[in-house]
Every structure is written in structure tokens, then in C-alpha cells.
Amino acid sequence: MLGQLRRIVQDVAQEPILNKALAGLVSSVKHALATECCSVYLADYQQQHFMLMATDGLNQDAVGKVSIGFSEGLIGWVGQREEPINLAQAHLHPRFKVTPEVSEDRFSAFLGCPIIHHRKVLGVLTIQQSAERVFSEDEESFLVTLGVQLASVLANAEMRDAASRSSGYQQQVSQLAGLPGAPGMAIGQAYVLQPASDFAAISLKKAEDPEKELAHFYRAVKITKAEFNRLAERMSQHLPEDALAIFDVYHQLLDAASLGREIEAQIAEGWCAKSALKRVVERFARQFDDMEDPYLRERGLDIRDLGQRVLNNLLDTEQRRAKLPEQVVLVADEVTATMLAEIPREQLVAVVSLRGSVNSHAAIMARALGIPAVMGVSELPLLHWHEQKLIVDGYQGLILLSPTEALSNEYLRLISEDQAMHARYQQEIALPSQSQCGERFKLMVNSGLAVELENQHAQYTDGVGLYRTEFPFIIRSRFPTEQEQIELYAKVLSSYPQKTVVMRTLDVGGDKALPYFSIIEENPFLGWRGIRLTLDHPEIFLVQIRAMVKANVGQDNLHILLPMVSDLAEVDEAIRLIRQACFEVGDELGIAVPRPKVGVMIEVPSVLYLLPELAARVDFCSVGTNDLTQYLLAVDRNNARVANLYDALHPAVLRALHQLGQQAQALQFPISICGELGGEPAGVLLLAAMGFRRFSMNSSNLARIKWLLRRVELSELALLLPEVLCCHSPKQVRLQVQRFLEHKQLLTQVRT
Template sequence: MLGQLRRIVQDVAQEPILNKAMAGLVSSVKHALETECCSVYLADYKQQHFMLMATDGLNQDAVGKVAIGFSEGLIGWVGQREEPINLAQAHLHPRFKVTPEVSEDSFSAFLGCPIIHHRKVLGVLTIQQAAERVFSEDEESFLVTLGVQLASVLANAEMRDAATRITPFSQQGSQFHGLPGSPGMAIGEAYVAQPASDFAAISLKRAEDPEKELALFYRAVKITKAEFNRLAERMSSHLPADALAIFDVYHQLLDAASLGREIEIQITDGWCAKSALKRVVERFARQFDDMDDPYLRERGLDIRDLGQRVLNNLLDTEQRRAKLPDKVVLVADEVTATMLAEIPREQLVAVVSLRGSVNSHAAIMARALGIPAVMGVSELPLLHWHAQRVIVDGYQGHILLSPSEALCHEYQRLITEDVALNARYMEEISLPSASKCGEQFKFMVNSGLAVELENVHAQYTDGVGLYRTEFPFIIRDQFPTEQDQVDLYAQVLGSYPGKTVVMRTLDVGGDKALPYFSIIEENPFLGWRGIRLTLDHPEIFLVQIRAMIRANIDHDNLHILLPMICDLHEVDEAIRLVKQACFELSDELEITLPLPKIGVMIEVPSTLYLLPELAAKVDFCSVGTNDLTQYLLAVDRNNARVANLYDALHPSVLRALYRLGQDAQALHFPISICGELGGEPAGVLLLAAMGFRRFSMNSSNLARIKWLLRRVELAELQQLLTEVLQCHSPKQIRAEVQRFLEQKQLLTKLRA
């Protein structure tokens, strides 16, 4: 049974056209369960009904025509209950709906199973039989297991089908949804970075220039043959002649008389090179898969391996020849600092990351650059995006592929409004950082991702509240030397003369990996990261601290921040090493160097209960709301499947922050906010009411947040906080904040 399940799911996943995939599905299930009828109905939420998409046993003329309402019949009942329904005499059940068009009068037994993806019913899979019987537990288990496995494949197939229908001349295009990662809106052309080269990601597309496609294919074949020659030469001294014969077989398959000829025909018929390769390779491989002889079945693997190598070279050739569009929407499986660095800032207008969530580092980088981003759009394979015109709405997490001219015009109007609002904020950026009632605030910037952009408003800030030292480490191919770090840190410290610069020690692990220092863990966010790693490698920690102290000699504005602290021993050990580095440098340079102020990140829940002890050991603390939220809610912020559970406005997070603020004030312990929550309107209003007065944020948010706080009074914020702390959900909290902003007539002035 397990083999049949895998085969059915694989067949559906490999078929690029949804209707054909569904037709193949029902035939395979009917055969596997030896039943008399199998059908699949797909949900249409706009029309509020299930449409019969494929059947093997009912009237074929009803496919695509018969719809059953979400609250109608047995199909609607399965969808409502979200569980299997197994009936021996379906036609006698009160929920049974007579639908003459489908011709199911001869069937009595009925088993229906919902297909659910991310809590959403995508469809209903049914089997039927003439005999009056209850389907067995094994049959029901098979259908349930199949439904679970089909869910993500079906969601993917629907997205592929929608994307395949898009052409540059579409009047409506297609809309997809993700998570709003960075606010703003942009219109540009999708550029795919490091596309995953597998056939499942290839959509079938036509090409207007067969000669060009043939040239691309011939070039890929030439490179592939050269690779086989090198491999055969390298292995000739290790393998017998009969084993090396596989490379000759590969050569023959690529020749015009075999696979190569079939691919040429497909290209001549109008398919692009990638589509032609996919169609031929999958057809030949499946023919071998269906053979009874074990030796011949194995040749299907050879065909796939050969096709994969040609595809790799085909994609590589296209990528190198591709010219960057004027307005780049960077699309990647997971956007990295290196990808961002490779695209000129003046051309980069938006980011789409198929993995990650609102507070993954890809989103944080986008916010630091001040460009819109949408995260977690995992249903659509990468290669479907390439060269498409795209609208990215970072406010709502919407993406529109191949939008109409009217839609582009409307979004361009909104973009223009957004620019005008930002200009209004900038008019007040040099004014005092105070509330309407005169309460003083300090506004600092988070830095380290795009230093030139982050320093553009340096004169209007109170310094750097968080300098992320890890990104200069990430974009290199080895650990930077001490002198490399001295030069970099001196430049940052020198950009803020007389103002505090808080430098966080190396914070890698989790979703921040060093290419030259691989860390493979089952649960990296609870693993070897932050201070845990650097204390285990004092040679790394000491070099970095030495570089910071040396860079500070001419500036005297350095504060050092320790990340991922969870117990007091880590603090003691880190302080010991900082003192050691300071003493060694004083001795080497024959001058007395002052010990920089040292602080800790409050991001692990355990530190919430260690504040008195921490206040006795260090000079200040800074709250990392991103990780604190992640750990309080036990939600991986990079996992799109649970991203809806990650919310810094969750009642438990706000109550923890309120308690933390009260405790810090009672201890006279300097505290600041450096997480993303402090750069959001709702977050900063509530944090200010809690007593927080120091905020560090992305420079792109600075003018807006200062503008907002200048229009509110502390007393009214504290009244808002009282109401918010009684709320039971993030949705209620957002509604309270929105109501407050509407009453102050500020809501429409915060975004277009």
C-alpha cells in the first residue's frame, strides 16, 4: 500500500496541468482500492461550492459543470466536518443530494475524505461502490493518508496551473499571498536568484524563437557531454570498462537519434528548451518505471540523472546570459545578504522570499533597506517567477504576477502617495524627540546590514542601538582578521562622534549561517548560537573584542552587547574575556584603555527572571523582541507553516514586556528596545506607555516613529495600554490600537 500511495502522489506532483493530474489521480485510486468509482471535488471559495474536477465511474460530461454548495449534500458535509464520512447506504442519508447529471444512482456505498492544507479544505476525495457495505478501516486509512499527502501537492498544482496560464499579455494576471515582511509597494520584474533546478519547478511554456531555444539546448548538451568525458577520464583508473560504459550510453542518449532528437522535435513544435526537456525526460523515464524487468526499471533513474544534468547546464547558461532588469524584484528560495549585495541598490525595488516569515533575517534586511518584502510564498516553485512583471504589496503580503495596466496604474498611484507621506515625516526628523506632552525619547538605529543607507540620518539620531557584527562575517569566505574588523568598526564608530554605538558580539547560528563554519543541528534556534558559540571559541570572541577596543581608541563611544544570554555564568565568562582583551591591549600598546560598557540582550525568557542579578553585573540591557517573541510562543519565526502564530502583539508577549519595563525602572537599570516591535506604530505606542524611552530601529522607520510620538500624550497611551493588557488575542489588541489611531485621526496618515 505504501508503494501505491507514493506512486499516486508522485504522479500527481509530476503532472503540470491540474485537470490531467486530477484525472490520473481518480483512475489510480480506483485501481489501487479495486472500487467501482473514484471522484475528486475541488473547493471554489469565491463561488462557495465544490466543483467536480475528475471522476472514474460517474458521468464524464459532468466534470467541470456540476457544483455542490459548501453546505449541500454529502460532499458539503465532508467539507464542513473536516473528517471522513463512511456510509453503506448513502442514498438513504438525509444529507444525500440527488444530482441527476452525475449518474450515481447505481452506487450505495460512499466514503468521502477531505483534502486539507493549512487548515483550509481544498477539496473532497470520494470512492463509491454498488454493494451496500461500509468501507473497511484499511480503505478509509488509505484514503485519509492519501488526502494528507495530496494536500500540499494539490495546493502546489493549483498554483502552478494558475501561473502557467499567465502570459505577458494577460488582462488580469494572478494573485498570490504570503506574509507581509517589510512595508511598502513596488512594481518591477522578477529576477530569480539561485533557482532550484529540478523538473517539478519547470512550468510548460511556449517560445517564440525556436532557433534560439535550440541553440540553448545544443550548448547545454555540449557542456554535459564534456562533463561526462571528464568524469569518465577521472574514473577510468578506478572502474572496469563495463562500468564506464554508462557514460557512452549517456552520450548516445543525447545524440540526435535518441532523446536529443525527441527534444529537438518538441522545441521545433514551439516549446521552450526547458519545457521540451521536461516533457521528453519524464515521458521516457515513466516508460522505464512501468516495465516489469528490474534492470530496465533502473534505466528510468539514468534518464532522470541525464536530464537533470542537462537542465542544470541549461539553467546556468540562461542565468549567466540574463540581464538584470531596471527594476529588480529579487525572488529566491531564501534571500541572503550575499544575494542583496549582488544587485545594485538603485535597481532593487522589492524582495520575495519563498521561505521565512515576518521576522526572519531576510525580512529584517529588507526593512533595513527600506524596500517592500513578502515572505513565505512557498506554494509556487521558483522558476515560475522568472522575468514576470510583479507587483509586491508589503503591507498586505500580496503579490500580483503579470498584472493588468489598470492595476499597475492604481498601485503606482498608491506608491506616489506613500512617497508623499514619507516626505511629510522627513519634514520633522530634525525636531525634538518628544511626545506632545513633552516626554523625552531617544531614537537610535539598527545597523550592520546596509551601513551607507543606515547612516544617512546619523545626525538626527542618538547613535546606534544595535550594530550587527555578524553580517560582515557572513559575506566573506573566511573569518575576518583582527585588522579587517578594526577598520570596519572604526568606520562605524567614527560615523557617530559623541554618540553611543552598541556593538553586538558575533551572533550566528539559527537562520544566520557562516559559509565557512557549518553548523548542522536538528533545532538550530535552540542550539549552538550567539554567546554559546563564541564562548566555546574564545579565539573568535577575543579577536573580535580586541578589534572593537582598538577601533574605539580614537572615538570612545563603544558599548558591547552580549547576545543569547540565558544564565549568569555566561555573563561572568564573557566579562572575564572582555577584561582579558582590554588588559592585553593596554599592555601591548603601553596605554591605559578604559573598559567599554557591557550589556546583555533580553531575548531568552529565562533572563526575564534574572534582572536584579544582571543589573548588578552589567551596565545596561537591550530587549530583542524578535527572539523573545519566538521563544515565549515556541514558534520558529522562519517556518511559514506556523508563521501565523508568531505575533509580537500577543497578549503574553506584551504582558512580559510590561513586567520587564516595570522591573527595570524599579532597579534603575538602563533598558532599550532594539527588536522590530519598536519600529512599528502599534508597538512603539504600547512600549512607550510601558515606560520604555530608548528605541533602536531600522533607519527607514525613524522619521515615521518620531512623527507619530510627537502627536500623542503619555496619559492617553497609558489608558490605551490598560485596555490592551486586558485583551485576549493579537486581533483584539490591533483593533484597540486602530481605534485609538482613528480617534486621533492618525490612521490614514501612517500609510497610503
């Protein structure tokens, strides 16, 4: 039964044309359950009805023509109740709706199951039979399980169908919804970097030039055969001759008389080389999977291994041939710092990350670079994006594939308006950071991802509130030496003379991995990261502190920030090591080296209750709102499935920040905000109302936030805060802030 389910879902996922996929679905389900009829209805929320999209048993002429309202009939009832409905005499039920066009008079038994994705009913799957009986628990379980597995496949069915058409000879705009990762809008060409080299990432696409695709396939086969020859030669000294025969089998399978001929036929039908390979390999592998003989079943693994190797060589060849577009929209399964470093900054216009959410590391990097980003667009296979023209709207989290000229022109106009708005902000960049009533704020920058860009307005800031030291570690193939770190840190410190530079010690783990220091954990965000890792490796921590202290000689503007602190013992041990490093540097240089000011990041909820003890141990604290939000709400900020639950404007987060600010003021404990919330208009207004006066943000947000703060009175914000703290949802919070900005006539000038 499980094998049948898997094959049905795979068949639907592999068919690029939606109508054909659904037609295959109903036939497969009817056969698997030995019933007389299977049908599928898809929800149309604009028309508020379910449309019959495929059937095997009802009148075929009704497909695409007959619809049932959301509140009508048994289909509407299944959708309303969002649970299976199993009836022995469906025609006698009061909710039964007679629809002559579908010709279902002969059926009595009815079982309907909703297809639900992220709380939204996408459609209804039904089976029917003429005999009056209640379908068994096994049959109902099969249909429910199938509906759950189909949900993710059909979640963006309309988009997937449109995208498939747009990649062929017809050009049709399709709109994809993601999460707003970084503000802004851009138009460019998709450049897929480091695509996932497995068949799940391949969407079926047609090609205009079969001869060219055939040449690509032959080239990949030639490379693959050469690999097998090398492998066979290398293993000949270790394996018996009969074991080496597998390489001969692989050669034979690739020959024209076997898989090769089938793939050539698929290419001749118009499929691109990757699609042809996928269709043939998965069809043959499934045939072996269905065999009873265990030995023959194992041959399915051989087919998949062979196909994987050919696919890898196809992708490698394409990546080498690919020319970088003039306007690059970087698309990747998960965008990393090294990927961003590979694209010249003048050509990179936007980022699309299939994984991640609003405050994932990729989104933070995009905001640091000042380029729009959309996250969590996971429904379209990665390789389907390659070379497509895209419009990326980072404000709304929208992506438009293959936009028309009229649509492109409209977005060019919006981009021009956006640029004019930012130019208006820049006109006040040199003015004091203060409110209308004269209250002064310290506005600092988060640095370390794009240092040259971040240092452009160094003279207009109050320093660096967060320097992320992990970036030089991430882009190297080894740990940087002490001297390399000294040179890097000295350059940063000297760029901000007589201004504070807060350097965070190495903060890797979670979604920030070192290529040469692999950390594999089931739950990395709750695992070995930040201060936990560096205290376990004092040889790494001490070298970094020594480099910071040496770079600070003659500058005297260094502050050290400890990340991921959750326990007072961690602080005590870190301070001990910092003192040791200062002593070692002083002894080496023959001078007295005072200990720099040390602070802790407030990002783990436990430290919210340790503020008095922290104030007695360290000199300052800085709130990392990104991780604090993640841990308070128990939401993985990289997980697109729960990304809608991650919101720094959640009432619980705001109330925690309010209490934290009040307690810090009472203790006279210096506190700042270095998370993304402090660089957002709604966030900075509420934080200012809570009493926070130090904010560190991406340099791209600095002018906008200064412009906004100069137009508000603290007395007005004091009236806004109680209303916000009484809100029950982030939506209500945003509405209150929008009303405030509208009252101040600022809403159209500041995007929230």
C-alpha cells in the same frame, strides 16, 4: 501502495493545467483502488459551494456545471465534518442529495475524504461502488493519505493554473498571497537568483520559440557530454574498464536515438527546454522505478542523475545570459545578505522570498534597506517567476503577476501617495524625539546591513542601538582579519561622535550562516549560535573584541552587546574575555584601556527570570523582540507553515515585556528595545505605555516613529495599556490600537 500514492501526487503536481491534472487524478485513483467511480469537488468560497471538477464514473457533462452547497448533500457533510465519511448505502442516508445531472443512481457505497490545507477545506475526494459495502480500512487510509499529500499541491491550484496561462501567449493577472515582510509597494521585473537546480523547482511552461529552446538544449547536452569525458578520464586510473562503461551509457542516453529524441519531440510540441527535460526524465525514471528487477530499478537513479546534470547546465547558461532588469524584484528560495549585495541598490525595488516569515533575517534586511518584501510564497515553483512583471505589496503581503496597465497605474498612484506620506514624516526628522506632554525618548538605529543608507540621518538619531557585526563576516569567503575589523568599526564609531554605538558580538547560526563555517543542525535556532558559538571559539571572540576596543581609542562611544545569552556563566566568561582583550590592547598600545560598557540581549526566555543577577554583572540590556517572540511562542520565524502563529503582539509576549519593563525600572537597570517591534507604530505605542524610553530601529522607520510619538500623550497610552493587556489574541490587540489611532485621527496617516 506507497509507490502508487507517490506517482499519483507527482502526476498531479507536474501537470500545469488544473483540469487535466484533476482528470488524471480521478482515473489514477479509480484504477489504484479498483473501484467503479472516483470524483473530485473543489471548494469555491465566494459561491459557498463545491464544484464537480473531474470524475471517472459519473456523467462527464456534469463536470464544471454541477455544484453542491457547503451545507448540502454528502459532499457538504464531508466538508463540514472535516473527516472521512464511509457509507454502505449512501442513497438511504438523510443527507444524500439527488442530483440527476451526475447520474449516480447506480452507486450505493460511498467514501468521501476532505482535502485540507492549513485548516482550510480545499475540496472533497470521493470513490463510489454499486455494491452495498463499507470500504475497507486500507481503502480509507489510502484516500486519507492521498488527500493529505494532495493538499499542498492543490493549495494554490487556481493561482498555479493562472500563472501557467500567464506565462504563455495569454496574459492574465494572478494574485499570490504571502506574508508582509517589509512595508511599501513596488513594480518591477522578477530576477531569480541562485535557483534551486532540481526538478521539483521546475514548473512546466510553454515557449514561443522552439528553435531557440532546442539550441539551449543542444548547448547543455554538449557541455554535459564534455563533463562526462573529463570525469571518465579522471577516473580511468582508479576504476576498471567495465565500471567506466556508465559514462558511455550516459553518452548514448543523450543521443538523438534515446532520451534526446524524446526531449526534442517535447520541445516541438511547444514546451520550453527545462520543461521538456523534466517531462521526459521523470517519465523514464518512473518506468524504471516500477520494474521488479533490482538492477533495472537502479537505472532510474542513473536517468535522474543524467537529467540533473543537463538541468544544471541549462540553468547555468540561462543565469549567465540573464540581463539585470532596470527595476529588479529579487526572487529567491531564501534571500540572503550576499544576494542583496549582488544587486545595485538603485535597481533593487522589492524582495520576494519563497521561504521565511515576517521577522526572518531576509525580511529584516529588506526593512533595513527600506524596500518592500513579501515572504513565504512557497506554492509556485521558483523558476516560474523568472522575468515576469510583478507588483509587490509589502503592506498586505500580496504579489500580482503580469498586472494589466490599469492595475499598474493604480499602484503607481498608491506608491506616489506612500512617497508623499514619507515626505511628511521627513519634515519633522530634525525635531526632538518627545511626546506631546514633553516626555523624551531615545531613538536609535539598527545598523550593519546597509551602512551608507543607515548613516544618512546620523545627526538626527541618538546613536546606534544595534550594530550587527555579522554582515562583514557573511559577505566574505573567510574570517575578516583584526585590521579589517578595526577599520570597519572605527568608521561606524566615528560616524556617531559623542553618541552611543552598541556593537553586538558575532551572532551567526540559526538563519545566518557563514559560507566558510558550515553549521549543520536539525534545529539551528535552538543550537550552536550567538554567544554559544563565540565562547567555544575564543580565538574568534578575542580578535573581534580587540578590534572593537582598538577602534574605540579616541572615540569612547563603544558599548558591547552579547547575543543569545541564556545562562549567567556565559556572561561571566564573556566579561573575562573582554577584560583580557582590553588588557592585551592596553599592553600593545602602551595606554590604559578601560573596559567598554557591556550589555546582554534579552531574547531567550530564561533570562527574563535572571534580571537582578544580570543587573549586578552588566551595564545595560536590550530586548531582541524577534527571537524573544520566537522562543516564547515556540514558533520558527522562518517556517511559513507556522508563520501565522508568530506575532510579537501576542498577549503572552506583551505581558512578558510589560513585566520585564517594570522589573528593569525597579532595578534601575538601563533597558532598550532593539527588535522590530520597536520600529512598528503599534509596537512603539504599547512599549512606550509600558515605560520603555529607548528604541532602536531600522533607519527607514525612524522618521515615522518620531512623527507618531510627537502626536501622543503618555496619559492616553496609560489608558490604552490595560485594555491591551486584557486581550486574548493579537487580532484584538491590533483592533484596540487601531481604535486609539482612529480616535486621535491618525489611522489614515500611519499604516499599522
